[in-house]
């Protein structure tokens with residue numbers, strides 16, 4: 001791999017936090033997809049937030065750049081959406097994909113995203129409430145949906161840093 005930069009799309013800032021943390025740890029430059037100076041075809045790590053099961057602007061980023069590692073920040077525990085993201089973007093088995101537990105703040109959302117999140121939030125809660133037992137993480141997700149909060153943590157970047165060694 002000859003990764004040139006970390007490129008991200010973030011709506012409310014949690015994905016940007018992960019992108020910056022990864023930049024600090026790797027020394028790679030960090031750019032938002034909307035303002036990225038890299039030439040077409042450059043190798044990158046792409047991070048986006050999860051919207052309705054897909055990583056926002058993955059397609060756009062993959063047309064411009066050669067994504068070597070794909071990362072999504074989500075409202076689920078770290079790793080819990082790796083398989084569904086792989087499926088929804090039809091990614092090959094050897095493509096490194098990581099979903100990281102992000103954050104949520106309804107006050108940072110507007111318009112259609114706010115409306116959509118009310119629906120997605122209900123669906124996430126219903127799924128958890130149907131489970132016979134709830135883990136501490138499940139309870140934290142419910143609390144985040146009700147009151148907002150962040151689960152962004154640099155420890156979740158460890159497997160990605162290992163891959164880059």
Ligand SMILES: Cc1cc2nc3c(=O)[nH]c(=O)nc-3n(C[C@H](O)[C@H](O)[C@H](O)COP(=O)(O)O)c2cc1C
Pocket residue numbers: 009010011012013014015016049050051052053054073074075076081101102103104105109112113114116117120
């Ligand atoms: C409209 C909308 C849809 C979302 N859909 C999902 C989803 O399908 N699965 C999920 O885990 N998180 C979902 N989320 C939660 C975000 O992916 C999560 O809060 C993420 O960390 C936000 O990153 P950001 O601050 O960079 O925008 C959704 C959020 C919004 C606003």
